[in-house]
Amino acid sequence: MHTDEQSATLPPPTPLTLLASDGQTLAAQHWLPAGTPAALVVINPATAVKAAYYHRFARFLTTHGFAVLTYDYRGIGESRQGSLRPHRRMSKLDWGRYDCDAALAWAKQHYPTGPIHVVAHSIGGLLVGLARNNDCIVRCLTVGAQYAYWPDYDRQSRWSMWWRWHVLMPLLTLLLGYFPARRLGWHEDLPAAAAYEWAFRSAKLEKSYRRQRHGGADPLSHFDTLTGDILAISLTDDPFGTPAAIHRLLDYFRRSHRYHARITPASAGVEEIGHFAFFHERFRDSLWQDALRWLQWGRLPRPEVEERLPGR
Numbered sequence: 243m244h245t246d247e248q249s250a251t252l253p254p255p256t257p258l259t260l261l262a263s264d265g266q267t268l269a270a271q272h273w274l275p276a277g278t279p280a281a282l283v284v285i286n287p288a289t290a291v292k293a294a295y296y297h298r299f300a301r302f303l304t305t306h307g308f309a310v311l312t313y314d315y316r317g318i319g320e321s322r323q324g325s326l327r328p329h330r331r332m333s334k335l336d337w338g339r340y341d342c343d344a345a346l347a348w349a350k351q352h353y354p355t356g357p358i359h360v361v362a363h364s365i366g367g368l369l370v371g372l373a374r375n376n377d378c379i380v381r382c383l384t385v386g387a388q389y390a391y392w393p394d395y396d397r398q399s400r401w402s403m404w405w406r407w408h409v410l411m412p413l414l415t416l417l418l419g420y421f422p423a424r425r426l427g428w429h430e431d432l433p434a435a436a437a438y439e440w441a442f443r444s445a446k447l448e449k450s451y452r453r454q455r456h457g458g459a460d461p462l463s464h465f466d467t468l469t470g471d472i473l474a475i476s477l478t479d480d481p482f483g484t485p486a487a488i489h490r491l492l493d494y495f496r497r498s499h500r501y502h503a504r505i506t507p508a509s510a511g512v513e514e515i516g517h518f519a520f521f522h523e524r525f526r527d528s529l530w531q532d533a534l535r536w537l538q539w540g541r542l543p544r545p546e547v548e549e550r551l552p553g554r
Contacts, residue, residue, distance in 0.1 A: 252276060252304055255297075260313060260348055262340040269293075269320030270313035270345070273300045279309035281357040281380075283537060284345050286366025288386075288518070289334070289440065290429040292319035296363070298523045299530065306534055308359075311349060315341045317433045326420035330434035334365060335451055335461055337436075338372025346375035356380060359537050362387055364482065364517065367474070368447075371465040371494055379470040382498075383536050385520045386476055386483035387491055391443050394487035396480075403481060412441040447494065462494070469552070471499045473536050475543070478506045480517045492550065502548040505529070509544075 255271035262268060271293065283303055285296045293312040300310040314321035315337040317329055326332075349358045357380040360370055367387020370376050388394065395403045411432075415421045421437035423429050432440075444450045451461045474492055476483040485504065492500050507515045510528045520529055532543035 252301070255300070255310075255312070258311075258313075258348070260341075260344040262316075262344040263347075264336075264340050266316050266336075266340060267321075268313050268316060268341055268344060270311060270348075271297070271300075273304050273310040273312070275304045275307045275309060277307065279353075280307040281359055281537070282309045282311060282349050282353040283359045283361055284311045284349055285313075286342055286345075286360060286362040286369055287315065287318070288364035288366060289390075289436070290318065290423050290432050291363070291518075292430060294319065296361075296521055299361075299521050302523075302526060302530055303534070303537070306538070308537065309353070311345055313341070313345050317436070318430050322430075326431055326433050327418075330419055332433035333435035334369075334439045335372065337365070338369035339374070339461055339464075342366075342369040343373035343375050346373050346378060350375060350378045359383070361385070361533070361537075363521065365389065368491060371468060372461055374464050374467075376464055376468040379468055381470055381537060381540060382468075382472045383533055384472065384474045386480050386488075386517050387474060388483055388487035389443060389447065389491055390440050390482065391445055391487065391490060393445075394484055394490060395482065396484055399481040408441045411437050415441075445490075465494045466497050468495055469497045471540060472501065473542065473547075474500065474502045475520070475532070476502065476504050477515045477517070477520065478504060479514050482517045497552050499552055500550040501542055502550075503532075503543050504548075505532075505543070 255273045258270040258272050260268040260270050293314045300312050303310050317332045358378045360379050360382045362384045364386050367384035368389045392404050392408055411421050415434050415437040420434050421432040424431050474488050476488045535541040
């Protein structure tokens with residue numbers, strides 16, 4: 243049966259409410275295939291991007307036998323609860339240690355025999371390292387995953403991006419108490435702390451999160467509990483996901499077998515892909531197939547993939 247026909251026969255996703263360990267509730271959707279799921283895939287969105295952006299990809303995975311959990315971070319999309327001004331302390335660290343952790347905790351509870359995989363876009367790749375429950379992950383696929391340290395931006399776009407994200411964004415956030423990205427046509431609004439984290443990110447996560455520890459806990463301690471394999475896909479025309487940016491994040495996953503695949507738009511038959519288009523449905527028969535083969539069998543998308551062993 244053609245996958246479009248399969249999609250039409252599948253049930254709609256079931257809305258869920260995830261409960262984070264700090265009491266925050268999050269909107270989520272549970273997608274099921276026609277038969278017994280081969281595995282569960284948790285999808286971590288990019289910064290200021292709603293879970294709905296990934297729903298077509300989630301449906302694609304269900305047509306190939308996967309169950310999928312999609313969800314919105316606190317302050318974003320369906321998880322936003324009114325004005326962001328009173329929630330100015332919501333941070334990207336919270337998205338990892340609480341929100342991603344809540345999604346993985348739900349996955350472990352409802353799919354106790356696994357396997358559990360993660361697809362993580364952009365900042366979503368960092369968040370899996372912050373989540374206490376990441377020890378359940380068998381395979382992780384990241385797309386353009388980095389943490390926006392500005393010297394890593396593509397050289398041709400660096401200064402315009404620096405102006406937008408490291409000058410304009412913190413100034414507007416200071417004036418308004420949140421970053422009005424939606425009004426500017428730049429995805430979803432951001433809580434103040436999340437905007438400032440992006441704007442003032444240091445080269446090392448240790449320095450960026452030092453002041454955000456609570457109860458003496460090290461927010462980076464869970465990177466070493468993730469031992470599943472990681473395939474990091476980057477696109478050669480992505481101004482965020484340069485090799486330097488991808489490697490800066492991958493280096494924190496010391497106990498994982500890590501692969502980095504650098505993909506050109508031409509290899510997918512298009513002129514451009516950038517930071518966001520990987521999840522557009524026009525790549526169902528090309529890029530999405532690479533993602534599918536990794537999630538199904540751990541198969542790499544092409545032979546010239548850079549490999550890093552655990553401990554390196």
